[in-house]
Each structure stands twice: as structure tokens, then as C-alpha cells.
Amino acid sequence: xxxxIKPNKLQGTVVIPPSKSxxxxxxxxxxxxxxxxxxxxxxxxxxxxxxxxxxxAIGATVNVFDDAIEVIGTGGVRxxxxxxxxxxxxxxxxxxxxxxLVSKEPIKFIGKNNLVxxxxxxxxxxxxxxxxxxxxxxxxxxxxxxxxxxxxxxFNIRGDISSQFITGLLYALPLLDNDSKIIIxxxxxxxxxxxxxxxxxxxxxxxxxxxxxxxxxxxxxxxxLPFDYVIEGDxxxxxxxxxxxxxxxxxxxxxxxxxxxxxxKKILSDIEEFGGNIEFVxxxxxxxxxxxxxxxxxxxxxxxxxxxxxxxxxxxxxxSKLINAERLRIKECDRIxxxxxxxxxxxxxxxxxxxxxxFNGVSRIKGGVVDAHNDHRVAMALAMAALKSDGDxxxxxxxxxxxxYPTFWDVYESLGxxxxxxx
Numbered sequence: 001x002x003x004x005i006k007p008n009k010l011q012g013t014v015v016i017p018p019s020k021s022x023x024x025x026x027x028x029x030x031x032x033x034x035x036x037x038x039x040x041x042x043x044x045x046x047x048x049x050x051x052x053x054x055x056x057a058i059g060a061t062v063n064v065f066d067d068a069i070e071v072i073g074t075g076g077v078r079x080x081x082x083x084x085x086x087x088x089x090x091x092x093x094x095x096x097x098x099x100x101l102v103s104k105e106p107i108k109f110i111g112k113n114n115l116v117x118x119x120x121x122x123x124x125x126x127x128x129x130x131x132x133x134x135x136x137x138x139x140x141x142x143x144x145x146x147x148x149x150x151x152x153x154x155f156n157i158r159g160d161i162s163s164q165f166i167t168g169l170l171y172a173l174p175l176l177d178n179d180s181k182i183i184i185x186x187x188x189x190x191x192x193x194x195x196x197x198x199x200x201x202x203x204x205x206x207x208x209x210x211x212x213x214x215x216x217x218x219x220x221x222x223x224x225l226p227f228d229y230v231i232e233g234d235x236x237x238x239x240x241x242x243x244x245x246x247x248x249x250x251x252x253x254x255x256x257x258x259x260x261x262x263x264x265k266k267i268l269s270d271i272e273e274f275g276g277n278i279e280f281v282x283x284x285x286x287x288x289x290x291x292x293x294x295x296x297x298x299x300x301x302x303x304x305x306x307x308x309x310x311x312x313x314x315x316x317x318x319x320s321k322l323i324n325a326e327r328l329r330i331k332e333c334d335r336i337x338x339x340x341x342x343x344x345x346x347x348x349x350x351x352x353x354x355x356x357x358x359f360n361g362v363s364r365i366k367g368g369v370v371d372a373h374n375d376h377r378v379a380m381a382l383a384m385a386a387l388k389s390d391g392d393x394x395x396x397x398x399x400x401x402x403x404x405y406p407t408f409w410d411v412y413e414s415l416g417x418x419x420x421x422x423x
Contacts, residue, residue: 020234024051030071037073182215189327245287270295365388
């Protein structure tokens with residue numbers, strides 16, 4: 001599906017969808033518990049549906065309601081299965097590989113589109129160390145076939161790769177029959193995501209000792225306990241609307257937690273760096289532009305904020321940078337090159353290095369035809385650029401928002417966005 005956006009002011013109130021990061025973690029915790037848990041305020045995006053299918057595959061029963069699920073867990077025991085399909089979800093594949101390998105039964109993991117090329121080397125190093133048999137396609141990581149169970153022990157893991165590998169191990173290792181330790185061999189990035197994991201695990205009765213993000217001590221033979229959980233609003237999704245506010249919209253965001261552990265809550269301080277003012281009243285949040293200024297933003301702990309902040313940086317006069325952004329290259333698309341190319345098509349002035357996006361900001365853009373590159377966050381960021389456009393913006397492949405925010409285009413229209421659709 002392609003959408004064409006006619007520039008118009010956006011205003012109104014948005015109930016921000018539930019956190020995808022928390023949803024994955026809560027569903028998996030419930031699936032490993034012995035008994036029934038209810039997870040409320042769930043949005044059934046493609047990634048969340050992939051995790052629901054994955055926990056069903058390992059033996060959990062999941063009953064789906066309008067915006068909630070009831071999960072009857074496995075007690076940490078995996079039934080004999082032969083396939084987990086992660087679709088396009090990086091969280092699903094990296095969380096579920098070690099969890100599935102608590103059992104020694106052979107299993108195959110598959111996925112689609114760019115997920116098959118997203119690295120799994122950290123797990124392969126563990127497989128080699130523990131003598132676990134595996135094979136995958138020469139030019140891709142998936143399909144992946146694994147034979148052999150995960151063993152307790154000491155795991156040396158780099159901290160400057162995706163925290164998803166560490167989260168998967170933190171879920172799986174408590175179920176093994178002896179104690180384990182994860183040693184972080186470099187500076188830990190994405191600490192906020194690890195905080196989310198540790199907090200969620202504690203909700204389900206799992207104890208992990210965190211020694212200042214340098215090592216994690218995990219007792220074996222632990223049991224997941226049932227827990228009812230309500231998912232809070234997603235800061236990575238709020239970023240698009242906060243950027244819109246900075247570009248002249250008047251949007252109030254609802255369902256946000258001021259005390260959230262989400263790493264992408266950093267969007268609040270990032271907005272302030274660009275001269276914005278953050279207003280938080282109860283669960284309502286909005287941004288207003290105070291004095292516009294250029295900024296240098298570090299994405300090392302919050303790479304998913306990159307596309308939204310790129311639009312803000314590109315439309316803020318002066319020289320801005322997004323630094324420590326190398327992990328944007330291994331997302332749904334290469335978000336450094338693709339964002340640069342698409343924003344330049346619209347009339348911005350963006351350059352790149354291996355690890356940075358560099359902006360010579362403009363005040364307005366001309367519009368044009370751009371490609372979402374099958375990346376939900378790129379599509380939503382491009383939509384916000386229309387607020388400063390003199391001409392229409394046509395986004396090719398706009399259906400990709402369904403990966404995380406299936407109702408995004410409806411919400412955009414409800415705020416006053418003028419959209420025409422083309423299949």
C-alpha cells in the first residue's frame with residue numbers, strides 16, 4: 001500500500017499504543033510460568049503475534065481477547081516441537097532461541113525479509129563453545145536448525161551488540177539445572193532494555209543479581225510464577241508524535257508512565273536538547289518548542305529513536321548529528337543509509353558516516369516520493385516530515401507500519417492528517 005499525505009496541521013489526543021518491548025517480555029514470562037497469567041493492554045502487531053505464535057509452539061496456551069491475552073504457561077518445560085517462525089521480529093528470534101534450547105530436542109527457526117540477515121553470531125559462539133550442533137544458510141542466518149540443549153555455565157558476551165541476546169539468556173538460564181553467569185566483556189549499551197528485562201523477570205518470580213551491568217549471576221532451578229500485567233505506553237512510538245509537536249503540531253499523548261524503565265524514554269531529554277519543553281501531567285505528555293537549537297544526540301542506548309529524531313534534526317536549522325548509530329544498519333533496513341536517502345529526496349541535507357547521521361538543517365522541504373524500505377519506523381518518521389512540507393509526500397510500502405502500529409494511519413487521519421491510499 002502507498003499513501004500520499006497532503007500537508008496539514010495535526011492536533012488532538014493520541015492514546016499511545018502499549019510498549020512492544022514490554023509486551024514481548026510479559027508474554028514470554030507468562031508462557032514460562034506454571035499457571036494462568038493475564039496480560040492486558042496488548043496491541044496485536046505483527047511482531048507481537050510472532051511472539052504469541054512462538055510461545056504457543058513451545059507449549060503455552062494463549063487465549064486472545066480484544067486487547068488482552070490469557071496465558072496458561074508451560075512451567076518452563078518445552079514440548080517436543082520442530083519449528084518456531086519469528087516472521088520479521090528480531091526480539092522474537094533472539095529471545096526464543098535460548099528459551100527453546102532449554103530442551104535438547106532438535107528445532108528449526110525461520111523468519112522473513114530482513115530478519116534472515118540480522119546477526120545471530122553471539123548464539124553461534126555459544127553453540128560452538130558448548131558443542132551444540134547447528135546449521136544455517138551460507139548467505140543468511142535463517143533458517144537455522146539446532147540440535148542440542150543449552151548448558152549452564154559462564155557466558156562471555158559483548159555489551160555493544162544487541163541487548164536482545166542477553167535478554168534471551170536471562171530468560172532461559174534460570175530454568176537450567178545449575179547456576180550460570182553472564183560476563184559483559186565491553187561497555188554495556190542499551191542498559192534500559194536490560195532494566196526492562198530484569199524488572200519483568202522479577203514480576204514473574206525470577207531473581208537475577210546485576211553487578212553494575214558487568215556481570216549477571218543467575219541461579220538455576222528457578223520457577224516462573226504466574227503474574228497479571230498491564231502494558232504501559234510505548235516511548236519509541238511516542239517519539240513520532242513528540243517530534244510532530246516540535247514541528248508545529250499540537251498533540252497530547254496519553255497512557256504514558258513518567259516512572260517507566262523504558263530506555264526509549266530518553267526521547268524526552270533528546271527533545272529538550274533540540275530546544276523543546278516537556279509537559280507531563282498524570283499520564284498525559286506533550287512537547288512544545290521553546291527555542292529551536294541544533295543538537296548532538298547519542299543513540300547508543302536508544303537506536304529505535306533514530307528515524308524520528310532524524311526528521312527533527314533535518315528540519316532544525318544548523319548542524320546536528322546522531323552519533324553511535326551503527327546498530328541502525330542492522331534493523332529492518334539499513335536505517336542510516338535509507339533515512340539519509342529518503343530525507344534528501346524530500347529536500348533535506350543529510351550525510352552519513354559509518355556510525356553517524358549528519359544534518360545541515362533546513363526550515364522546510366519540497367515533498368516528493370519516498371520509500372519506507374519495509375521499515376515501520378522509517379514510514380512513521382516520513383509521515384511527520386509532512387508538517388514542514390510545501391508539497392505532498394507519497395510513501396511507498398506504507399503498510400509496513402503493521403509491524404508495530406497497525407492503526408497508525410487511522411490515528412494520523414484522526415489528528416487531521418489528509419491521506420489518500422493506493423493499493
